[in-house]
Amino acid sequence: MSRSELSSVDAVIEQLAQHDYLADRGLATSIFLAAELQRPLFLEGEAGVGKTEVAKVVAAITGADLIRMQCYEGIDVSQALYEWDYTRQLLHLRTAEATGTAREADVDELEDELFTERFLIRRPLLAAIDHRSAVPPVLLIDEVDRADDEFEAFLLEALSDYSVTVPELGVFAAEDPPLVIITSNRTRDVHDALKRRALYHWVEHPSFEREVAILERKAPKVSAKLARQVASATGQFREMGMYKPPGVAETLDWANALHLLAQTDLTEEFVDATLGTLLKYREDQERARREGLGTVVETALGA
């Protein structure tokens, strides 16, 4: 498999940037290697560092379908892999009965008919492995830390050789495997075995300069000066040991809010008034106020 858009680390950086995603070299290398070595990529990091977004953008730049599997507690094989469409199977039986075909046909034959691909509902994993498209899709397994251990074991099996078995139909194997991106917010540790199958990248909050650049791209109305101040202040808040350190989405929201309020520079008053856009938890807002918004603003003005 070669996706020319991902043919080198630099190409990855450039292509992502063309889609307004500014990746650092580490993330870009891991994406390049995932494509090159045909390995799943495991992205771990705090909320809002851009894990989900990068998967979407990778799909966009390769022109591939994005198949997303959102994990949650209790997710099981029938939601992840495949399910038989019982309603349609039943309907098919009724029709056979009504038209009289049921009586003539062998019962076995009728049963065989029921378990054909016609009645198979392909869930994300099967859809991604048995994709039948020119460009293999990007399979995003989002927030795997929310699923249970058994589900991990099952994922591990499916990802180890990019094949799945449907007992009634046989084995589906990917000739051209999908690019699999697994994300985790690390609310719990995912099993080592699953990590071992994959390449791993710990996604950090963006550096100051990168965050300024992201603001320039994604909030173009915000002045360069305010963008620097916002990025500086956000960086400082992240250092305060928050329950939920602000992610890039929050930085963008905050910058836009300040801009809409016609602010050209940070002031303690307006930081205070808009703090809720940046820090979502009351405890975090209190912490920020305790540490002193004044000092944060002062430092940010010098950025």
Place this chain on the structure above:
Amino acid sequence: MTTDLGEAKFESPAVERLATGFVHCLRSGGLTIPVGMTLRFTEALDAVGIVHRDDVYWAGRATLVSRPEDIAMYDAMFLAFFHQNGSGFNVRFEDEPESVPLGTDDGDGDGHGDDGDDEVLALRYSASEVLAEKDFAEFTKAELHEAQRVMASMRISPSMRTSRRRIPAGRGDRHDLRRTVQAAMRTAGEPLALRRTSMGVRTRRLVLLLDVSGSMEPYARVLIRFAHAAVVGRGRVEVFALGTRLTRMTRQLGSHDVDEAVAAAAESVVDWSGGTRLGEAIGAFNNDWGVRGMARGAIVVVLSDGWDRGDPAQMDAEMERLHRTAHRVVWVNPLKASPGYEPIARGMAAAMPHIDTFLEGHCLDSLATLADSIGA
């Protein structure tokens, strides 16, 4: 092509050797790296090439590290392996020193490139330069992490050379060693000969006594990480906390996860950030551990600002005892660097006559000096 132990076809055996060597180095540093990962790392190196330092760094990160806790160790080992000439691999990267992702930024700034080993050295400096002289009391959390990496790459262990002096004169060191080994082989490990061998080459013990009282708070949080680096490094190291009482922290600091280790150590010290009775605590060390053998012939390093609420006469007496048992006593005082500093704090003044080496300890540079002094 991607099965873990499939047939290996590499563009160059050098890549394979480099991968094997580096993985070995990481394992010796305490990282758990499953068997198949060397091959995967090699594949990654083949894909990105070994021309640019960053590419090698990130190829390893993507294939050999799978927990954020391991990153600091990986970074330290990467530096040690590729930049300290210890690997036997003369890897010359063609890009600029600034690009090693060691700082808190992404390390994608541009720089000037000259090549060769000088550059390698330049890199070690430039990477930590910014932080080198900054006072620990002003460190942010991110800088603390950065400092941790730098400390993890320091070699904090007494050298072996000094102890060889104990071998009786009249016999050349090498000759003696060779004969000892030969004798041991002949007798399948005859005890006396073996003991002499160990006397000849064993490193000295290093004992760190860290003041954890309130006044040391801004420094103790960094210095305990230095202690951790010493404990997980090579050598025989013991660490105690000095507060209103003495607490041994060696065991707690043994975990390779520095945050875990520091948390466990701090938890074990009931009077962390409390008061100090330095003389009494040092006395407790002398009585319970030091004089019984732990301090004998050891390098003892006291890390303290010398503020003491106890009796200076006791301090004087206990320091004298310590000095008599130990091979060398080093005092590290973070306040020493302040302009106009004089050791007039009562405890400090009482201790001064019993100290061999008096050092600063407020910044990374001064800890590097300390590490050198310990190894001297």
